[in-house]
Amino acid sequence: MTAELTTESGPRTPPGNPETRHGRRRRRSGGNGQARAAVLYLAPAGLLLIAVMAYPLYQLVQLSLYEYGQAQASGGAPLEFLGVGNYAKLLGDSRFWMVLINTCGFAAVCVLGSLTVGIALAVLASRVRWLPRTLLFLAALGAWATPAVAGSTVWLFLFDQNFGLVNEVLSGLGWQGMAGFSWTYDRFTAFGLVAGEVVWCSFPFVMVTMYAGIKAIPGEIVEAASLDGASAWRTARSVLLPMLRPLLIIATIQSIIWDFKIFTQIYVMTDGGGIAGQNLVLNVYAYQEAFAGSNYGLGSAIGVVMTGLLLLITGIYLWAQRATGENT
Amino acid sequence: MRFWKLTTAAIAATLLVGCGPPQVDQSDSGADSRTGTLRVWLFDEANRDPKEKVVNAAVEEFEGNHRDVTVEVRYIAVDTRSERFTGAFNDPSSAPDVAEFGNTDLASYVAAGGMSDLTGVIEDWPAATDLSDSVLDTAEVDGKTYGVPWFTGVRALYYRTDVFDELGLEPPRSLGELVETARRIRSERPDMYGIAAGGKYTYAMMPFIWASGGELAERRNGSWRSAVDSEASRRGIRTYTGLLDPAICPPDQCAQLTGTESIQAFAGGKAAMAIGGDFNRTAVDEGAAGDNYDVVPLPGRKTGSIAPAFAGGNLLGVLRSSDHSTLAQEFIKVLAGKKYQRRMYEAMSYLPTFEDVQDRVAADDPAIEPFIETLQAGTRFVPSTPAWSEIDAQEILPTMAQRIATGEKVRPATQRAAQRMNSAFDDR
Incomplete structure (x- = not known):
């Protein structure tokens, strides 16, 4: 997904122009190899970051949208969505x-x-x-x-x-x-x-x-x-x-x-x-x-x-x- | 690009709203095994040996009467109890079958769905008729009993006999006299507090509120409303915070005192009076004031009356996730029974919860009499709702007392405290 996003964010080209389309495809395939290498290099750090940063942050944001006390955590009371x-x-x-x-x-x-x-x-x-x-x-x-x-x-x-x-x-x-x-x-x-x-x-x-x-x-x-x-x-x-x-x-x-x-x-x-x-x-x-x-x-x-x-x-x-x- | 943005936003929104935060499925295990290991959690103590001896004797007796049962007792620290119990409720497989817990924590444990209902057990237990009613009330939430009172604790008025003798004073017999006596002592002994009254010592302030006819909160149509801003409560709060005065206990020294620190000040000879519990006797005996003190019940408004004390104490309960619930109930009846309550008193000087046992220990030990007298004059308790733990954690009442001690008027301070309490009640 990262590779796709980076190539997509290049300058917009009008659709239907065969030459640029072709060029773009070629660039993409070349970029893909590099991007794959980059992804591989970044994967260990990325996984670690997702595990220790992204997931807790996601839980934090999610908890903040609920009425969530001890009673809710241990199943003594139903969850209530509060929004903001x-x-x-x-x-x-x-x-x-x-x-x-x-x-x-x-x-x-x-x-x-x-x-x-x-x-x-x-x-x-x-x-x-x-x-x-x-x-x-x-x-x-x-x-x-x-x-x-x-x-x-x-x-x-x-x-x-x-x-x-x-x-x-x-x-x-x-x-x-x-x-x-x-x-x-x-x-x-x-x-x-x-x-x-x-x-x-x-x-x-x-x-x-x-x-x-x-x-x-x-x-x-x-x-x-x-x-x-x-x-x-x-x-x-x-x-x-x-x-x-x-x-x-x-x-x-x-x-x-x-x-x-x-x-x-x-x-x-x-x-x-x-x-x-x-x-x-x-x-x-x-x-x-x-x-x-x-x-x-x-x-x-x-x-x-x-x-x-x-x-x-x-x-x-x-x-x-x-x-x-x-x-x- | 727009597509990806929209998709990401949609996924994030679904994740946030769709699947809620984690929840434990808190249902009864259904199993009720009569053999195996019974896991018990008790509180650790500063000096655990005497407690452990009594508990071990009870365990031995219980194991002797039940074949193929081992009781595994674990001592947990009081300070981290909240994490331990939270963990036990969130992961039933690591939870004990029987647990000791403070009666002020009961309401939130029950709301968490962690404790099992013992109403029937108490009704079928002949000895339970001797349990003190006001102490048994502290084990109830919404008319159901979730624990057996193991021991209780009440606070009374400690005073320095040598100082009182030298100044020709008598122990106060009403709250008015208490204020006067404290003022008198400080004027004659400027290096002493008339009475060590702490801004953070909520359990010392409560009797003043109750003695003035006030309440912490009242239950109307099933929901709790704060009552600290009622006329009567304000009168009690005014009297208590009046003690945090340069002429009695200067606010720059006393506004931050907790209960333990107030007792330390008294034990160290810095105060002529203090409000302390039966459980503080050892600390005072070991201090500088150890040989020169006595205790009387904290007086009420009327001369000769006793202010209702807060009934603290610990309960023994069965966890809902237990798969040994019958055994657990049997064990509680042994450990919290009359025989072992008496032995707990001898070992730890914790007050028994059976009135006949109370009378017997008072007859044997005159030093405990003022506490028993206070206990039997009727005690009170904090509102039994999980909101109370929140009010306690947010230090709403200490904040109020400290505001008044540092110059705010009683009316706005109590109104603000009442507002904050009500918002805690509304959340539940």
Whole structure:
């Protein structure tokens, strides 16, 4: 089917023209051999993708169209087709919109934070000697390798209201208001705390990627720029940045996808979404609304909406990048 | 090209609409074998040894009375029970014959079509007449009984005898007195909570609602409606959330407390009072407050009355897919019978569900008396509908309490909670 589709999508030829018909047929038979080889090469990966991606996605979309809870799954109640009912219910729920805004804002802060910290440290690492660089990398890899649950719990210990090191140090330094300060009580300090943890465990990826990119830029280019009289800022902006752009795009997309799907940190650090659900993000919301309450239909609808949103955001970002890339 | 697009769209649409999501055919196996292996699932415990000893004794007795029957007991973790039971309902071949489960989970298991009706078994079992009525109610859905109450648990008021003595206080005898006492303690002992009341401790809030004449939900014409926004319920909620106050239990510390954390605060000496269950006694005994506490029933509105407590507890039931249902029923009558309930109390200090057994253990152990008194004063239960698990999972009531504790007015907060509860009820 793939081969057929690709050949069919060529330029349209008026029917009845024997010569083009003939030509087309010949091209098709030649293309067929190539297409068959391509299909054969792609088959293992394709089968795997269908098994682990397409089928679950198909089930997800299908579930989202039904009233499907535990009772339906185990045969205690008949299936009921809702069509877009789950979606209508979701979009009509004001909590969903609040959670969506939370998620977008929180992900944006985390992406910006990890990019800034990661790039800054990558630049730093490319400029310092061997020993400090090794220490920096060890620290970063340590943060990167820490499991999310362990990292979140350690951060919670550090920021504990009564016994936390941070409050003790701050109040020891003379900031009396910080003794017994609750970091998870206020909505924004709670988000800030979790964002800190997320940045802490996700900047190493950006740092390592960007460091590799910086190291791959030949010294002659920088030298040429400085011979032409470019300032350090100018070199960074007009020479280095364009060369790093592909890596930057990858790092950004990875971070967007990763931070948009945050679950563990929020779930652990704000105890399942914070006071009165003030720190809920989409993934935790989906878990609570749907899976803990075994309302799988609605949960699937949230999953579909999330997938769509992520594709949309990434698409817009790629498109914007390509547009600016062409201008410069 | 257009043809392919249309075909693909048509196929996709047919697939999506035509064949629905997977469903298990949940019909009785019909078989009722009197020999073979009887599979039993019980909950694992933090300290399982004493429980296992009692269960093993019951198994031995049962195997001695039934030839060619082996009982295979497996202990499953409470935290993952939902996945285990879901798995058992979805794949009857891996399901047990007998299972222990929490009474709040019953309605959703029954709706899933997983449990078999034991109404007849209870009626024909002479000992069942001694079962406490309010506890037996927790095993019922739509007038049918699906489990035998194995043990129950109720909460009462723990208080620090040393603090009360030093400040010259008496244990409160009404909810009004409770608030006053808590306020008084915090003003004299600013490093202590007057009472550890948690924003996420729903089972502590429920008695306040019931004691004020309110309800969580009411059943009208066969469908449930939330009642948390009624005048009476609001009064109870206002009293409870009033405890989450800087002068009693500061909201920035208490709004996120769960039941376990409230008890930990009390056991660690951070609180002068707490609402805790008979099952929390060991934790408190081992804590800093271990030697200096006592328990009284949680008082109601009127002086000297007892607030209706939530009747938690676990049931033993037979799975519908079981092909040993008669044996399974026989085994439940042994394990949940008077003899082994008594031994379970001795081993795990879980409260028996037979009233005569309750009286006997209370006579032997004065420490358990306030709980028995609470139990026999009449207990209440959450609405027996599968929607309750959803309401519970979505944390609707904790969210409401936390909103009020952080400054929202009681009326809009309860109205919003009622709306969300009703939408959960409507879905079912």
